[in-house]
Amino acid sequence: xxxxxxxxxxxxxxxxxFEELREISAKVGVVPxxxxxxxxxxxxxxxxxxVFGPKIFHPKNQQNPEKGVLRVHYGMLSFSVTERVKPxxxxxxxxxxxxxEWALTPVVMLEELPGTVVDVHINILQANAGTRCxxxxxxxxxxxxxxxxxxxxxxxxxxxxxxxxxxxxxTKEEEDYEDGEGATDxxxxxxxxxxxxxxxxxxxxxxxxxxxxxxxxxxxxxKKIAExxxxxLKESE
Amino acid sequence: MxxxxxxxxxxxxxxxxxxxxxxxxxxxxxxxxxFGVSKNAEGSVIVKCGKTEVACGIxxxxxxxYTDHEAEGTMMTAMELLPLASANFEYGQPSIExxxxxxxxxxGIRESGFIDFKKxxxxxxxxxxxxxxxxxxxxxxGNLIDVGALAAVLALMTARFPEYDEKTETVKFGxxxxxxxxxxxxxxxxTVTMFKIGNNIFVDPTREEEDSAEARLTMEIxxxxxxxxxxxxxxxxxxxxxxxxxxxxxxxDEATKIFKKLKTLVDEELEKARKGDKKSKKDKKE
Numbered sequence: 001x002x003x004x005x006x007x008x009x010x011x012x013x014x015x016x017x018f019e020e021l022r023e024i025s026a027k028v029g030v031v032p033x034x035x036x037x038x039x040x041x042x043x044x045x046x047x048x049x050x051v052f053g054p055k056i057f058h059p060k061n062q063q064n065p066e067k068g069v070l071r072v073h074y075g076m077l078s079f080s081v082t083e084r085v086k087p088x089x090x091x092x093x094x095x096x097x098x099x100x101e102w103a104l105t106p107v108v109m110l111e112e113l114p115g116t117v118v119d120v121h122i123n124i125l126q127a128n129a130g131t132r133c134x135x136x137x138x139x140x141x142x143x144x145x146x147x148x149x150x151x152x153x154x155x156x157x158x159x160x161x162x163x164x165x166x167x168x169x170x171t172k173e174e175e176d177y178e179d180g181e182g183a184t185d186x187x188x189x190x191x192x193x194x195x196x197x198x199x200x201x202x203x204x205x206x207x208x209x210x211x212x213x214x215x216x217x218x219x220x221x222x223k224k225i226a227e228x229x230x231x232x233l234k235e236s237e
Numbered sequence: 238m239x240x241x242x243x244x245x246x247x248x249x250x251x252x253x254x255x256x257x258x259x260x261x262x263x264x265x266x267x268x269x270x271x272f273g274v275s276k277n278a279e280g281s282v283i284v285k286c287g288k289t290e291v292a293c294g295i296x297x298x299x300x301x302x303y304t305d306h307e308a309e310g311t312m313m314t315a316m317e318l319l320p321l322a323s324a325n326f327e328y329g330q331p332s333i334e335x336x337x338x339x340x341x342x343x344x345g346i347r348e349s350g351f352i353d354f355k356k357x358x359x360x361x362x363x364x365x366x367x368x369x370x371x372x373x374x375x376x377x378x379g380n381l382i383d384v385g386a387l388a389a390v391l392a393l394m395t396a397r398f399p400e401y402d403e404k405t406e407t408v409k410f411g412x413x414x415x416x417x418x419x420x421x422x423x424x425x426x427x428t429v430t431m432f433k434i435g436n437n438i439f440v441d442p443t444r445e446e447e448d449s450a451e452a453r454l455t456m457e458i459x460x461x462x463x464x465x466x467x468x469x470x471x472x473x474x475x476x477x478x479x480x481x482x483x484x485x486x487x488x489x490d491e492a493t494k495i496f497k498k499l500k501t502l503v504d505e506e507l508e509k510a511r512k513g514d515k516k517s518k519k520d521k522k523e
Contacts, residue, residue, distance in 0.1 A: 083304070083305075091336050091339075091340060092340075094333055094336050094337075095333075095336060095337055095340050097333075098333050098337060099473075099474075099475075102474070102475065102476060102477055105477045106477060106478070106479050186472070191479060194479065195481065195482070196479030196480060196481050196482075197474065197479060197480045197481070197482065197485060198474075198479045198480075199474060200454065200472060200473070200474035200480070200485065201471075201472055201473050201474065202469060202470075202471055202472030202473075203344050203347075203348045203470070203471045203472075204348055204470065205348065205349075205350075205468045205469075205470055206468060206469050207464070207466045207467070207468060207469075208466065208467060208469060208489050208490070208493055209466070211469055211489060212486055212489070215482055215485060215486070216482070219482065
């Protein structure tokens, strides 16, 4: 780093190294009624996901005779944040449903499941930033736990830029950082085997070259998360 | 929805570096701008890009601020995919497409710092100005995110505050002041979406091209005076196909180049609007 590029954010609020993830715990089989389920906690962010299906898609006119349909329902529990959120569908949750479907669909072998629907329900129990990423991590585990044929794992993380510093797995406190260039939040999902990105969003202020650095940080972080997900699946057997 | 044969033709043309309308992959369609399309709006514009046509109106109101930003005004963005504009749009609950377009446009404007929300505060914790950015399609031929986002910033640039009665604390709708919105004009954000089909990337799709694309990446870019390079303010990947890191990097580089072209066009249009504004005032006096 040249002198000019000196960042104001030299130490993380929770003392982690810049590329260090929060403590992760992952477990499958937490919802007995579901065909597959998982809980994924990334620091203080906790997501529960359950999978129902594949089942015959009703109404029938929405069936696809060539491949199955993956349907995601994301919701924050009203008490998961400091200021109560109104339960039910919001514009935010609709968008997260859509991007989560895009993040997961490439790995699910829907061509093996024509005429069916696979429902993925994600609920956030406790939120401290990165809920859509924790949700994707939990959902990928739940899909595997349900025995849905999958090509590989999907792992997700939120990369941040605090002033000029790239950090992995941002917290709410970091999301609200305002000094210097402020905070940029970049949630992404990555396929560790085929090395491709399936979710990419960004808001904040970031130079194109810095963004490329952030992409690489995300790639490395997702690889670590994939290992934890695989371990959780092995432990369930 | 797009026919498989159409998609095949589009892909084959792209593989040869051309398109069904003979544009190059990174060529945009001609853009036309018409300001002041609704006299009753605080600011309004219609932007045409090829056959795609989007109207944007700015309306202002007074409301209570959010509890976590008590000294800041608010903003809301909506996109109506009117059935008037396409046989593919229907009445009823806003579709996920319309929600996504509105939210992506909203993020770019918000994160760029284009609007100075602190200057929209009337009384801290009690009353602030709300800016409503309402977009509507008049004809759909693809690329609604980019065209909509362009219409939104142009409408904001020409918007004026309505009269505000301090005694009754209400807005006198239909009576306008000469006061412009508090904008940081150097941070004006512009939106470029790059699409992927096969191994090709392209911009400004027609509806058929957009529906044939496997994935897209929207980037909202600005060039603040304080920065040496462009800044990315928002991003959104859309579509099911995964993207390789190298593909994303290429998209970022190309989008930055297109941003520069688009910026020149916006400056020219605004300059024209300013001249027209002066002329019409002069006409009135005479």
